[in-house]
Amino acid sequence: MRGKALIFDVKRDCSEDGPGIRTTVFFKGCPMSCVWCQNPEGINPKPGLSFNEEVCTSPDCGNPCISVCQAKCLMNASPIQAINTSCTRCERCFPVCPAKALEPVGRWVTVEELLYEVCIDKPFYTSSGGGVTLSGGEPTFQMEFIGRFLQALKKEGIHTAIETCGFFSYRHFQEQALPFLDIIYFDLKLVDDASSLNYTGRSNRCILENFSRLSGESNVPIVPRIPLIPEITATKENLTGIARFLKKHNISSCSLMPYNPLWKDKLKRLGLTAHYNRSAFMTKTEERNCIDYFLSALAIQPLTVYQ
Numbered sequence: 001m002r003g004k005a006l007i008f009d010v011k012r013d014c015s016e017d018g019p020g021i022r023t024t025v026f027f028k029g030c031p032m033s034c035v036w037c038q039n040p041e042g043i044n045p046k047p048g049l050s051f052n053e054e055v056c057t058s059p060d061c062g063n064p065c066i067s068v069c070q071a072k073c074l075m076n077a078s079p080i081q082a083i084n085t086s087c088t089r090c091e092r093c094f095p096v097c098p099a100k101a102l103e104p105v106g107r108w109v110t111v112e113e114l115l116y117e118v119c120i121d122k123p124f125y126t127s128s129g130g131g132v133t134l135s136g137g138e139p140t141f142q143m144e145f146i147g148r149f150l151q152a153l154k155k156e157g158i159h160t161a162i163e164t165c166g167f168f169s170y171r172h173f174q175e176q177a178l179p180f181l182d183i184i185y186f187d188l189k190l191v192d193d194a195s196s197l198n199y200t201g202r203s204n205r206c207i208l209e210n211f212s213r214l215s216g217e218s219n220v221p222i223v224p225r226i227p228l229i230p231e232i233t234a235t236k237e238n239l240t241g242i243a244r245f246l247k248k249h250n251i252s253s254c255s256l257m258p259y260n261p262l263w264k265d266k267l268k269r270l271g272l273t274a275h276y277n278r279s280a281f282m283t284k285t286e287e288r289n290c291i292d293y294f295l296s297a298l299a300i301q302p303l304t305v306y307q
């Protein structure tokens with residue numbers, strides 16, 4: 001939609017997405033498709049449908065959603081079956097569902113609307129040294145919009161941060177987003193290119209090159225974040241490789257993000273299939289091992305951050 005961005009959440013009072021008290025805006029659309037994605041509702045760049053069968057009260061509710069759905073993507077069963085891919089997002093079903101089992105994923109916003117929304121907490125940003133963080137999905141997927149939004153935030157004197165997968169056009173990022181950013185949280189997942197392609201759907205070359213250029217050319221602080229995914233990223237070989245890469249770029253600290261399996265519930269509501277099966281959180285021993293791989297590879301101090 002011209003001039004607007006598609007977002008799927010605005011979370012206030014966040015404390016893990018940068019310094020101080022923050023509001024995090026989640027943008028829809030991502031060029032990658034990591035098999036462990038914590039925000040699978042953010043991957044598809046189009047508006048979507050979420051159906052929570054745990055709260056659906058069919059047939060007691062009388063199934064009003066089925067009668068209003070002209071796209072015929074809601075099927076009579078107990079609980080009902082939703083064919084998310086057929087949904088046209090006409091939004092007829094949302095208001096008639098008494099259980100709020102059907103919910104939209106994604107809404108269109110202008111820069112002015114989003115700015116108004118995040119400025120509600122401006123006094124808290126000021127008192128805590130916080131601000132606004134752009135996340136997703138991948139915020140740079142809507143680069144032109146985030147550039148205008150970041151500029152508007154800076155005009156308001158608000159601290160800005162971005163969480164990025166690093167897969168973007170460097171030139172566009174440099175021109176449109178970088179001048180208005182105070183800190184960059186940059187995901188580094190896999191150093192082996194074949195593994196990157198296999199587990200994230202993308203080669204890591206553009207990502208590593210963007211990281212190298214940003215850390216060498218820009219004065220904006222860059223904080224690498226490494227998701228610890230058992231048997232994929234959380235291996236000795238991968239973490240040692242990342243640590244060496246960081247050392248080469250004179251980076252002295254990074255954030256390790258322990259695996260969180262709660263994304264699996266979201267996946268079910270979106271009607272998507274899981275391509276990674278781990279359902280348990282990481283154990284303390286697994287986390288400790290990952291930290292040790294870093295420490296033994298070189299003198300980088302990993303900071304453990306919980307999602």
Ligand code: SF4
Pocket residue numbers: 049068069070071072073074086087088089090091092093094
């Ligand atoms: S929003 Fe989707 S599921 Fe709901 S009535 Fe419209 S087409 Fe059907």
Ligand code: SF4
Pocket residue numbers: 055056057058061062063064065066080096097098099100101102
């Ligand atoms: S989704 Fe809502 S309206 Fe539809 S059957 Fe379930 S509870 Fe009823």
